[in-house]
Amino acid sequence: GGVDLDEVYSFALDLAKHAGKLLDDAWRARCDGGLQSDHVEKESAVDLVTQTDEEAFIKQQIASKFPSHKFIGEETYSKGGSKEYLIGHEPTWCIDPLDGTVNYIHIFPMFCVSIGFILDGEPVIGVINAPFLNQTFSACRGKGAWLNGTQRLPLIRNPIPPMPENAPKGCVFSCEWGKDRRDQPDGNLHRKVESFLNMAAEVGGREGKGGMVHGVRSLGSATLDLAYCAMGAFDIWWEGGCWEWDVAAGICLLKEAGGLVTTANPPADPSTARIEDAKLGGRLYLAIRPAGDTEHETARQG
Numbered sequence: 028g029g030v031d032l033d034e035v036y037s038f039a040l041d042l043a044k045h046a047g048k049l050l051d052d053a054w055r056a057r058c059d060g061g062l063q064s065d066h067v068e069k070e071s072a073v074d075l076v077t078q079t080d081e082e083a084f085i086k087q088q089i090a091s092k093f094p095s096h097k098f099i100g101e102e103t104y105s106k107g108g109s110k111e112y113l114i115g116h117e118p119t120w121c122i123d124p125l126d127g128t129v130n131y132i133h134i135f136p137m138f139c140v141s142i143g144f145i146l147d148g149e150p151v152i153g154v155i156n157a158p159f160l161n162q163t164f165s166a167c168r169g170k171g172a173w174l175n176g177t178q179r180l181p182l183i184r185n186p187i188p189p190m191p192e193n194a195p196k197g198c199v200f201s202c203e204w205g206k207d208r209r210d211q212p213d214g215n216l217h218r219k220v221e222s223f224l225n226m227a228a229e230v231g232g233r234e235g236k237g238g239m240v241h242g243v244r245s246l247g248s249a250t251l252d253l254a255y256c257a258m259g260a261f262d263i264w265w266e267g268g269c270w271e272w273d274v275a276a277g278i279c280l281l282k283e284a285g286g287l288v289t290t291a292n293p294p295a296d297p298s299t300a301r302i303e304d305a306k307l308g309g310r311l312y313l314a315i316r317p318a319g320d321t322e323h324e325t326a327r328q329g
């Protein structure tokens with residue numbers, strides 16, 4: 028049967044609110060109790076899960092409201108989910124109950140719950156709640172992207188798109204290292220770090236053709252990186268180690284804000300990056316903040 032996107036959207040908003048509250052309560056209890064080691068390692072020493080992951084709660088809520096929908100969650104997947112291509116055509120929820128796990132454990136407040144809904148392989152709803160920051164980002168196909176339900180994204184408009192090969196002066200870049208700490212010959216950590224720094228230096232140091240990047244950030248939450256690109260705070264975000272649940276909600280948000288995201292950039296040579304529609308299922312992502320729309324600019328100028 029058909030999917031009522033309005034119904035799914037309002038359910039997703041409620042769900043993100045509840046899950047965010049649970050996360051916030053646990054976070055506060057954790058801060059009050061001092062440092063506890065309530066986390067365990069998964070596939071590597073930096074791949075962590077805390078006991079406050081709310082995936083079971085979210086999964087159960089979705090199953091009782093939309094029993095026919097497919098569910099993909101970070102923790103369900105880790106507990107032996109199939110390693111096949113994850114996203115198909117069916118209505119699919121793709122969630123990360125806690126993105127920014129390392130931050131959460133180290134009491135750095137950049138963490139959130141990320142709820143994405145996908146139709147025919149395309150993220151069409153995204154709700155991200157960062158409870159400690161009091162920021163809820165939401166988007167539904169055709170309805171724009173919003174901060175706390177009232178401020179339309181992007182908040183900052185710069186008419187020039189920050190393409191890596193020709194980024195305007197004063198950009199802020201964001202990158203993440205992912206969780207793979209293996210290096211050559213069986214991993215690519217070194218190459219990843221180097222190519223990101225090259226990209227920042229290339230774009231940031233090129234006087235005359237843009238030049239002088241204002242800053243390079245690494246927040247520790249891929250979801251929030253995408254949200255801050257949609258907001259216009261970050262100009263470019265790049266990462267080579269993402270999973271579907273890290274990006275599903277954020278991709279919808281960024282696209283609704285008018286930004287661009289691609290999976291197609293070869294990390295070794297970011298200057299050849301091509302921007303096209305994002306395809307879930309890659310591990311590399313390059314996101315570009317929205318460029319200002321002229322109608323909006325004209326209206327503002329009177």
Ligand code: IPD
Nearest residue numbers: 126127128203205247248249268
């Ligand atoms: C991770 C974070 C991190 C990114 C990793 C993600 P988690 O998600 O978003 O910033 O570099 O690729 O897997 O483990 O905190 O849910």
